[in-house]
Amino acid sequence: MSYSAINVEDRFDRFSERWSPKIIARLNDTHIKLVRLLGDFVWHSHADTDEGFIVLEGAMSIAFRDGRVDLRAGEMFVVPTGVEHKPSAEAECKVMLIERAGTLNTGDAGGDLTAEDGVWV
Amino acid sequence: MSYSAINVEDRFDRFSERWSPKIIARLNDTHIKLVRLLGDFVWHSHADTDEGFIVLEGAMSIAFRDGRVDLRAGEMFVVPTGVEHKPSAEAECKVMLIERAGTLNTGDAGGDLTAEDGVWV
Numbered sequence: 001m002s003y004s005a006i007n008v009e010d011r012f013d014r015f016s017e018r019w020s021p022k023i024i025a026r027l028n029d030t031h032i033k034l035v036r037l038l039g040d041f042v043w044h045s046h047a048d049t050d051e052g053f054i055v056l057e058g059a060m061s062i063a064f065r066d067g068r069v070d071l072r073a074g075e076m077f078v079v080p081t082g083v084e085h086k087p088s089a090e091a092e093c094k095v096m097l098i099e100r101a102g103t104l105n106t107g108d109a110g111g112d113l114t115a116e117d118g119v120w121v
Numbered sequence: 122m123s124y125s126a127i128n129v130e131d132r133f134d135r136f137s138e139r140w141s142p143k144i145i146a147r148l149n150d151t152h153i154k155l156v157r158l159l160g161d162f163v164w165h166s167h168a169d170t171d172e173g174f175i176v177l178e179g180a181m182s183i184a185f186r187d188g189r190v191d192l193r194a195g196e197m198f199v200v201p202t203g204v205e206h207k208p209s210a211e212a213e214c215k216v217m218l219i220e221r222a223g224t225l226n227t228g229d230a231g232g233d234l235t236a237e238d239g240v241w242v
Contacts, residue, residue: 003183003190006197025199027171027219030151032197050148062124069124076127076153078146098148098219 008034008056011121012094020115021097021105033097034121035105037089044084044109049100051079058093062086129155129177132242133215141236142218142226154218155242156226158210165205165230170221172200179214183207 011024012034019041021033037060053062059072062079063086069077079085106114132145133155140162142154158181174183180193183200184207190198200206227235 001185001188003185003188003198005190005192008195008197025173025197027173027199028151028202028221030149030219032173032199032219052146052148052153064122064124067122067124069126071126074129076129076146077124078148078153081149098151098153100149 008096012036014121017115018092019105019113020119022119022121024121026101029101030098031101031103033099035095035097037087037093037095038091040088041086042106042109042111042113043086044107045082046079046099046103046107047082049103050081051103052096052098053077053079053087054096054098056094056096058089058091060087060089060093060095063088129217133157135242138236139213140226140234141240143240143242145242147222150222151219152222152224154220156216156218158208158214158216159212161209162207163227163230163232163234164207165228166203167200167220167224167228168203170224171202172224173217173219174198174200174208175217175219177215177217179210179212181208181210181214181216184209 018036018038021035023031025032054076055071061070139157139159142156144152146153175197176192182191
């Protein structure tokens with residue numbers, strides 16, 4: 001039988017929208033997604049999942065109500081369930097997200113930046 | 122409050138053993154681990170978790186009873202729960218593993234290559 005690798009860069013080439021996570025793999029109840037970030041996102045939290053950010057290219061920050069973390073390529077951070085955060089990136093940043101399947105990008109916040117969940121590339 | 126990024130390369134620098142996954146983050150019931158591979162591992166399967174392999178440096182293969190997949194840096198693959206597999210690498214390969222917390226590296230197989238679970242770096 002033939003098994004195929006998932007090439008991350010090839011999957012990024014399939015979309016250009018920012019702030020719109022695309023699923024590339026499922027692992028138990030967890031989705032592995034790719035997302036392009038540019039500018040400021042909205043403050044939000046996720047009531048039922050931690051959210052892992054792995055920076056693949058570029059740099060980003062995650063603001064918290066009481067601090068922030070700066071991430072560059074090769075660095076990662078896990079935002080705990082329920083913690084308000086606001087991602088941002090001064091230049092386009094490519095990120096791998098790891099979070100429970102069914103997670104909306106804007107969490108509890110909603111609004112114009114809410115992307116359709118469940119889209120694979 | 123001060124939040125710290127997890128730098129993947131810095132975490133790899135904390136250990137040199139092969140086939141001995143080290144935890145760098147927890148996300149819901151999932152551990153994110155780093156592992157160095159060299160040579161052939163044992164045939165095994167995991168009865169209660171899918172297992173994600175993300176190759177960060179080098180190249181590796183995963184043999185299945187009916188085929189194989191070759192992975193190089195920037196590529197990933199998810200081995201489904203219960204599927205027998207045998208990882209191997211001709212030169213040292215650095216891999217990020219994503220799997221349910223509590224997973225033993227040798228799964229159902231046991232043996233000398235079984236590493237202690239639950240070790241963080």
